[in-house]
Amino acid sequence: MPATEPERLVVDDYVRHLNTALTSHNASLPAEERTQLRMAVGRDAAEVDRLIGADAPRRIFRANKDAHLVLLLTDGIHADVVAAQGHTSPQEFVNIRIREKEFLGNVWVWTPRHDLAFVVRPDESRPRPILTDLYGPVDARQAVLRGGAW
Structure with a gap:
């Protein structure tokens, strides 16, 4: 994406128009000939490449045969744009x-x-704080707790 393009237009308007075009294009095609597009938006080319190659978009398409588009945004793009x-x-x-x-x-x-x-599998989701201490959240999912007198 050219640096001169406003990110909001790409992440919102362009993506919606792209989905409409893909839906129209795929409407009369058999399932095995439909176009399914993985689109990632970020500020680092290597990072975008990793998002496109990740398993998550493939799982979405496997579970939603009629999906035409999967959009992946880096944390920074989501925070700054969405x-x-x-x-x-x-x-x-x-x-x-x-x-x-x-x-x-x-x-x-x-x-x-x-x-x-x-899409969110336990090993991919953000750790959920289970306990808190004076310094912030603690992820205790891997803790081993033993009974007995304290």
Whole structure:
């Protein structure tokens, strides 16, 4: 994407028009001939490449045979564009954790009119604080607790 393009237009308007075009293109095609597009938006080319190559978009397409588009946003793009500038439907984004080669990070996923809750696997979701101490959240999922007198 050229640096002169406003990110909000790409992440919101362009993606919606692209989905409309893909839907129209795929309407009369048999399932095995339909185009399914993985699109990632970030500020680092290597990071975008890892998002495109990750398993999460493939799982979305396997689970939603009629999906035409999967949009993946880096945390920075989501924070700067979706959260800060507004988006037509920010509640439709799902936050997942992706590990792909040397990339490990939180990514925001959007697929028009599809439920993405199944995409979040326990090993990819953000750690949920189970205990808190004076210094902040503690992830105690791997803790071994023993009974007995304290």
